[in-house]
Amino acid sequence: MGRKPCCDKVGLKKGPWTEEEDKKLVEFILSNNGHCCWRAVPKLAGLLRCGKSCRLRWTNYLRPDLKRGLLSESEENLVIDLHAQLGNRWSKIAARLPGRTDNEIKNHWNTHIKKKLKKMGIDPVTHEPISSPPPDHEPHHDQLVHDQLQGPPPEEPNGETLEKSTTTNTTTNHEGTDPPLNTNSPAFNTDEVPMIQPHEIIAPSAPHAAAASSSSSSSSSCSNSSSSSSSFSSVLFASFDEMVVPSMEWAEPVLFLGLDDVLGWEFSCGDGGEDSRAVFDQEVWKMELF
DNA sequence: AAACTTGGCAACCGCCGGGAT
């Protein structure tokens, strides 16, 4: 037996909602505390719409807890990270962003983030770097860093330094060899940024991070996470200016930090001995042992 | 100023999964 249409379409209104319709719907739902099946809503609320349309209008536009306006940069980056993990499961992604709807996120992805990622040389579908012709040079990491830093390309770091950084339990992903040690955020993030465990942060060595205009608050977040038992299972260093998501309810929480936040910070690495300390260095996007 | 193009967003459509019968 074929499926019935969700509603009898004859005589039902389609297209943009009017203020009056919105008002009727909101009043009905609020007066019923949402305790009604959507199919019955149009009749009871006096609307010439199908129930589905009412539900959509409510969830995507009329719900009082919705945030309006563009996604913030931190929200955007969270979407990117979640998309890398979940794919096009917009509702799951939306569930991680309070006040945002799946439709909103989907639209934002298609209109903004896709372009942004492509511009950064990242395939928005796979979150892998878009392969480029030069075979002897792994462009994505360095190139991304350069782009994101918006500065002149730093000198190619010598292999020795990178080798060192590899030993720091952080991931620089050079030469496409070692996979990220922490796999909380596969694909996009872990490919592009080094990751470190919270306990490895020993101290912001200087109020350097305070110089970061918009993300200075994150320095205290990180500092706190280092001095006490952190609520984050890993710390993800990203290159965006605003990447502070200190209170998201992750299954495996991740603290996002802007690059500016961690410049010059010291980290313990490995066994925590004196030789295993490192400092984060913007110039070559690495952890330098000292 | 008008025509055309592009981008963004709200809404629709069809399918799917889960619960009820």
Added chain:
DNA sequence: GATCCCGGCGGTTGCCAAGTT
């Protein structure tokens, strides 16, 4: 187990405003 119903999801469309020629 089969069928029905409903809510939810993701892809797509269509409209409109802004920008460009």
